Amino acid sequence: VAAEKEGHKHFMHKEIHEQPRALVDTVRGRTLLEEGDVALDGLELSADEAQRISRLVIVACGTSWHAGLCGRYMMETLARLPVEVELASEFRYRDPIVDERTLCLAISQSGETADTLAAVKEAKRRGARAVSICNVVGSAIPRECSGTLYTRAGPEIGVASTKAFTTQLACLFLLAVKLGRLRGTLSMEAARSHLSALRQLPAWMEQVVRQEPAVLPVAKRCAQARDVLFLGRGSQYPVALEGALKLKEISYIHAEGYAAGEMKHGPIALVDENLPVIVLATREPAYEKTLGNMEEVRARGGQVYAVVSEGDVHAASLAQVALTVPEAPPLLAPLLSILPLQFLAYHVADLKGTDVDQPRNLAKSVTVE
Numbered sequence: 001v002a003a004e005k006e007g008h009k010h011f012m013h014k015e016i017h018e019q020p021r022a023l024v025d026t027v028r029g030r031t032l033l034e035e036g037d038v039a040l041d042g043l044e045l046s047a048d049e050a051q052r053i054s055r056l057v058i059v060a061c062g063t064s065w066h067a068g069l070c071g072r073y074m075m076e077t078l079a080r081l082p083v084e085v086e087l088a089s090e091f092r093y094r095d096p097i098v099d100e101r102t103l104c105l106a107i108s109q110s111g112e113t114a115d116t117l118a119a120v121k122e123a124k125r126r127g128a129r130a131v132s133i134c135n136v137v138g139s140a141i142p143r144e145c146s147g148t149l150y151t152r153a154g155p156e157i158g159v160a161s162t163k164a165f166t167t168q169l170a171c172l173f174l175l176a177v178k179l180g181r182l183r184g185t186l187s188m189e190a191a192r193s194h195l196s197a198l199r200q201l202p203a204w205m206e207q208v209v210r211q212e213p214a215v216l217p218v219a220k221r222c223a224q225a226r227d228v229l230f231l232g233r234g235s236q237y238p239v240a241l242e243g244a245l246k247l248k249e250i251s252y253i254h255a256e257g258y259a260a261g262e263m264k265h266g267p268i269a270l271v272d273e274n275l276p277v278i279v280l281a282t283r284e285p286a287y288e289k290t291l292g293n294m295e296e297v298r299a300r301g302g303q304v305y306a307v308v309s310e311g312d313v314h315a316a317s318l319a320q321v322a323l324t325v326p327e328a329p330p331l332l333a334p335l336l337s338i339l340p341l342q343f344l345a346y347h348v349a350d351l352k353g354t355d356v357d358q359p360r361n362l363a364k365s366v367t368v369e
């Protein structure tokens with residue numbers, strides 16, 4: 001097994017580093033730059049069908065659910081499609097409103113998660129067409145769906161999902177561009193520019209991966225903490241949720257992800273000098289508001305660490321340590337800003353000496369309820 005880690009101490013570390021390569025593989029052959037179009041091999045949609053859909057219901061669990069939350073912003077913005085993102089374990093036991101004009105999209109790394117599979121069956125029973133984004137060819141969920149876009153991340157061994165997440169985001173983006181073109185909400189020019197941004201991402205990811213050592217001081221601090229709060233807004237809100245999930249899964253430190261605008265409705269009561277607050281403060285439409293949140297935390301003695309856009313001296317000045325990422329369009333920014341948070345969780349867990357790849361009580365794929 002040591003050999004398969006290719007010199008990395010843990011699979012999770014190897015898999016974090018593999019993300020630029022995984023993204024290249026996921027995108028390869030699928031972006032048709034000249035035509036401003038996308039080839040979704042395995043997930044064919046006709047223009048008729050794309051126009052007939054009245055809503056998209058995304059079902060997933062865990063990290064895949066967080067990818068779905070990011071996907072909502074993509075679908076709404078690019079395809080002007082109403083989207084609901086459902087926890088599969090909730091959806092399957094509700095009386096959900098689903099009909100023949102609903103497209104159900106399941107997201108699953110393993111393709112074997114019992115709740116997600118059951119949610120797909122339930123959506124189909126109610127008349128929806130079901131498709132999936134999945135990493136394992138021929139697994140149960142793709143078998144139940146009429147189309148699947150594979151993430152091509154390669155085998156993911158670490159229980160805490162990393163490269164599956166970022167490749168799911170890339171697939172969601174491809175699907176959103178495709179739906180936007182088919183539904184006539186996205187011009188060819190606009191699609192071209194979105195797709196070229198996507199093609200730029202692996203190089204940007206490389207840059208962020210090279211900055212791994214910058215998270216060490218933050219990891220040392222978080223390793224001492226009892227609780228850690230993650231804040232983000234817009235497309236960075238799901239990244240805050242995912243950053244908190246990564247940290248609690250492998251370091252066993254209690255962590256919460258929150259929409260920055262909701263801080264005043266609860267989490268602000270937790271802020272004191274012992275609480276590290278990790279803020280996703282990259283440039284995006286409401287980012288000035290996020291800077292305001294950083295000032296509020298500082299004013300209460302909290303410790304602010306931030307992920308900021310490269311060259312944003314002002315945002316950096318509001319944090320004790322600022323981790324920088326290249327400035328990507330907001331819909332794609334999560335693919336970059338999650339990397340420092342994956343490294344953070346990894347190094348906190350490594351400092352604490354926990355079993356990074358096999359955290360207690362967790363399973364890589366949950367095939368029972």
Ligand code: G6P
Binds near residue numbers: 062111160161366
């Ligand atoms: C388990 C794993 C998580 C994963 C979730 C959903 O809880 O530990 O990493 O996000 O299942 O798995 P799936 O394979 O459906 O994406």
